[in-house]
Amino acid sequence: MTERPTRSEATLDPSEIDRFARLASEWWDANGKFRTLHQIGPARLTFLRDQLLRHFGGGERAGLRPLERLTLLDVGCGGGLVCEPMARLGATVTGIDPAQENIEAARQHAAGQGLAIDYRTARIEDLVAEGAQFDAVACLEVVEHVPDVGAFLKTCAVLVRPGGLMLLSTINRTTKAYLLAIIGAEYVLRWLPVGTHQWERFVTPAELGRHLHAAGLGTPVLQGLAYSPLSDAWSLSGDTDVNYFAAAAKPG
């Protein structure tokens, strides 16, 4: 017997899983606990769509389903806030989440919307064991919740097919991020439940770049997410000081 945690426990913190599971039924309430995720939806979907079209081609006049023919894995899919739009755009989507309750909520909602999405209560290691690979793997607002970012990204990268794309979003470890993402969003504005984020788990773009490189992925394209208090709207920007996105290709 050994005291060392198993591999999956090293990449998932059980207390974090439970906390999100309690919130599962709230996923699709745009004015509920996940209001902020709904608010940033248009900006982050813009990043995902644009990077996918840039990398895999197509787009412009491709009609309602420009992502047809692409397979996409959403790691930590929650209630399906990213899976559903990607499926509507034509992608063949698999969503995994370690919390059964999230997956149940996501399945119910997708059925109501008439969307065929493969939702599974699974960990990335389960998919690696199956030998699964996808054109694109998205890990959004996940990296800042895992204890070992390097190990997590290495495992994720195995799931990207050669020539494929890894898509990430996370929060930078800056004073500005501490003030805005923790003090501002959790304590002052109450956008997020207190305790959602821990500052020391935030990842700088340089660190993320090194982890991605170690995982065998290319130099990431980075974009920031900016909030305009006047219009109460989020948009993509060049400022990566707080929330930011990254897209890194796996050599073919």
Added chain:
Amino acid sequence: MQVDAEPYHIVIAGGGSIGLALACALCDALGSGLRIAIVDRVAFGSATGPRDGRASAVSAGSQHLLAVLGVWPQLAQHAQPVTAVDITDSALDDVFRPVLVSYDNTVGGGEPATYIIENERLNAAILAGVSRRPSIVLIGGAAVADYAADQHGVTVVLADGRRLRSPLLIAADGRGSRLRAAAGIGVVGWAYQQVGIVVTVSHEKPHRARALQHFLPAGPFAILPLTGHRSCITWTEEEDVGRAIVALDDAGFLSEIERRFGHRLGRTELAGPRGLWPLEMHLARALVADRLVLVGDAAHLVHPIAGQGLNLGFRDVAALTEVVADAARLGLDIGSSIVLSRYERWRRTDAALSAAAFDGLNRLFSSDWTLLRTARSAGLGLVNRLPALKQFFVAEAAGLTGEVPKLLRGEPV
């Protein structure tokens, strides 16, 4: 056992100019893969009911939209540009009516700020535009009996029991919108103790593309140039006076017109049916509900004094097309509250400001109180001397100020 509802991406209730233009714009933005149904209680293209003798002032912004939709070429020959507007402010029996303000009604590059088009022509041209887009499904002769929104979509039940299902339902069903009532959205508004008389006349002399607005004590009397030696008269009267005038025989009716019209266009003759319209104003308390959006007169009915009702509706069309297209291109649920609230934020201020401004104009000018007459004469005289201010009013009425949606700028979505 109920039959399955027919699936669409968007169902539009109301096949008037606004509903039809919206369908064309959405189809162009998102392609023929987008399934749109337009439902109307009357059959499309049928000439049922009394003829609508009204004409509309189509702003430059609306003209841009119609051009992008490919509807303008068919309409151009029936559209009379208005390149100048003369305003007078007189008592009814004043023989001499000095022109108080005369302004150049053009926006950049001499483009007319307004065209006058007969409503029937406009509707026919947009309907022809719809028929060139075969992916748009027309369901005529079928009133919407009821609708029910849930977490995933809306089910629309027609009077004949037919059921449609879509993520988004658009109410373009006019001033007495049944969908607005069914959604429990109230209106703020009132009826004016005035009626609008509308008639087309032909006249001896050319109008030279000038519109004339007499501010008579009972309210505005507008002479809007139509193609040829014709004009559409839109005229406000106290309710009982208006009814009495419309009930006169042709000779009597014509003499009432001439009394107000003046003689600057020579001899006049009636050239169309006369219409009498109640004047009212309302503003819906909300522009959206669960999976429902209000556009056009269902959302806002403004006093016709500035001829802006139709243009406000086209601004709804342009903004909603952009909001829905942006959302669909991101794969978002186009009927979700996050999408609909963007439309509401975009359109609410414009609709409220327009309603208040046109109501204020009407109150200001529907008065024979001498002091008020003097004040407004001074005010208009002042506006006349400030070209920049006049230019702003012209651009505002043309729908080219504020956050202008792409279609009104003449750009595809």
